[in-house]
Amino acid sequence: MNSAADEVMDLIFGRWRSQTLYAGTELGVFDHLDKVKGKHAETIALELNVDPALLYRLLRAQASLGLLLEDDTRGFVLTDKGYLLRGDHSQSLKPMARLEEGPQHYALWKHLPAMIRDGKPNAFVREFGRMAFDYALESHDYGERFKHAMSSYSAVQSTLVLEALRGYDFSGIRTICDVAGGHGHLMCAFLQAHPHLSGIVIDLPEVVKDQDELWAPKFGLQDRCRYVGGDMFEEVPTADTYSLKMILHDWNDGECVEILSNLRRAAPSGAQLFIVEHVVPGHDVAHFSKLFDIHMMCWGTGQERTEAQYVRLMETAGWKPAGSHYPGNRLIGVIAGVCA
Numbered sequence: 001m002n003s004a005a006d007e008v009m010d011l012i013f014g015r016w017r018s019q020t021l022y023a024g025t026e027l028g029v030f031d032h033l034d035k036v037k038g039k040h041a042e043t044i045a046l047e048l049n050v051d052p053a054l055l056y057r058l059l060r061a062q063a064s065l066g067l068l069l070e071d072d073t074r075g076f077v078l079t080d081k082g083y084l085l086r087g088d089h090s091q092s093l094k095p096m097a098r099l100e101e102g103p104q105h106y107a108l109w110k111h112l113p114a115m116i117r118d119g120k121p122n123a124f125v126r127e128f129g130r131m132a133f134d135y136a137l138e139s140h141d142y143g144e145r146f147k148h149a150m151s152s153y154s155a156v157q158s159t160l161v162l163e164a165l166r167g168y169d170f171s172g173i174r175t176i177c178d179v180a181g182g183h184g185h186l187m188c189a190f191l192q193a194h195p196h197l198s199g200i201v202i203d204l205p206e207v208v209k210d211q212d213e214l215w216a217p218k219f220g221l222q223d224r225c226r227y228v229g230g231d232m233f234e235e236v237p238t239a240d241t242y243s244l245k246m247i248l249h250d251w252n253d254g255e256c257v258e259i260l261s262n263l264r265r266a267a268p269s270g271a272q273l274f275i276v277e278h279v280v281p282g283h284d285v286a287h288f289s290k291l292f293d294i295h296m297m298c299w300g301t302g303q304e305r306t307e308a309q310y311v312r313l314m315e316t317a318g319w320k321p322a323g324s325h326y327p328g329n330r331l332i333g334v335i336a337g338v339c340a
C-alpha cells in the first residue's frame with residue numbers, strides 16, 4: 001500500500017481511535033489502572049461491574065493506541081499518555097474526551113454534509129432542537145460534561161497563555177476581568193503568576209453559583225478573586241484589563257462586536273484586552289484551528305478566525321489593536337488591544 005493510501009485510511013479510521021479512548025474514559029478504566037502494578041481485565045471488570053471478555057478486548061485496543069502496556073500475562077499498566085486520562089491527573093484530559101467524543105458532540109458531526117449543502121451552521125439545533133448553551137441548562141448530563149471539559153481545556157490553555165504573555169508588562173495592571181471565564185482556571189493562572197493582581201470572573205449566574213467547582217478557593221486565591229454572575233451581552237464589571245478565552249469563537253461577528261463594545265463601555269481609558277483563541281494561520285499551514293472551526297460550525301453560530309478578522313472585530317467595537325502573542329507551539333494565540 002502506498003503512503004497516500006495509508007494516510008487516507010488513517011483519517012477514515014480516526015474516529016475508531018477516539019471512540020476507543022473515549023470508552024475508557026466513560027467507563028473509568030484509566031482511573032482503575034496505574035503506571036506500575038499490572039492489572040488484569042477480570043479484576044478491573046469486577047471493580048467496574050462490566051463484562052471481562054469485552055473489557056479485555058477494549059484494553060488490548062487501547063494498548064495498541066499507546067495508552068496502555070500489556071504484559072505476557074495479559075496484565076495492563078498505564079503509559080504516560082494513558083495517565084493523562086485519569087480524572088485525578090492535574091492536567092487531566094478525561095473531561096475533554098468525555099465532552100468531545102460523548103453522545104451529544106458525537107451526534108453533531110453527521111449533519112456536516114447537510115449543513116454545508118443548506119448553508120446553515122446549525123447541527124446542534126438540528127439534533128437537539130435548541131442552541132448548545134440552552135441545552136446545557138436543560139440537560140444535566142450535557143451541562144456537566146461541558147463545564148468539566150472547559151476546565152480541562154483551560155488546564156492546557158492557561159499554561160500556553162502565560163507562555164505567550166511571558167514578555168508582557170503586567171506591572172501597570174491592577175484588576176483583570178476574565179469575561180465568561182467559567183470556573184476561573186485562567187484567572188487563577190494570572191493571579192499565581194502575578195501576585196500584585198486582583199481578579200474578577202464573570203460568567204452566567206448558574207455557572208458561578210457552583211461553589212464546589214470554583215478554582216480560586218481550591219488554589220487558596222479566594223481573597224484576590226471575585227466571581228460575578230451576569231450576562232456579558234448586558235454589562236461587565238469595570239477592570240483595567242479584560243480577557244476573553246475561547247469566547248468570541250462561540251459567536252457570530254455581530255454578537256462578537258456586541259460583547260467587545262460592552263467591554264469597551266466599561267473599560268477606563270488605557271484598559272487592555274486579551275483575546276485568546278485558536279487563531280487561524282495562512283493557507284499553507286496545517287493547524288488545529290481549521291478543524292476546530294468545523295466543530296464550531298456544528299456547535300453554534302461561531303467560527304475560528306484569522307488574526308486580521310479579530311483585529312477587525314476589535315476595531316469595529318472601538319478597541320485599538322496592540323499586537324499578538326503566541327506560545328512556542330502556536331496552538332493558541334493572544335490578540336491584544338487597548339482602549340484608546
Ligand SMILES: C[S@@+](CC[C@H](N)C(=O)[O-])C[C@H]1O[C@@H](n2cnc3c(N)ncnc32)[C@H](O)[C@@H]1O
Pocket residue numbers: 133150151153154179180181182202203204207230231232233244245246247250
Ligand atoms: C467555551 S466556554 C469558555 C469558558 C472559559 N473562558 C474557558 O476558556 O474555559 C464559554 C463560556 O461562556 C459562558 N457564557 C455563555 N453565554 C454567556 C453570557 N451571555 N454571559 C456570560 N457568560 C456566558 C458559558 O457559561 C461558558 O462558561
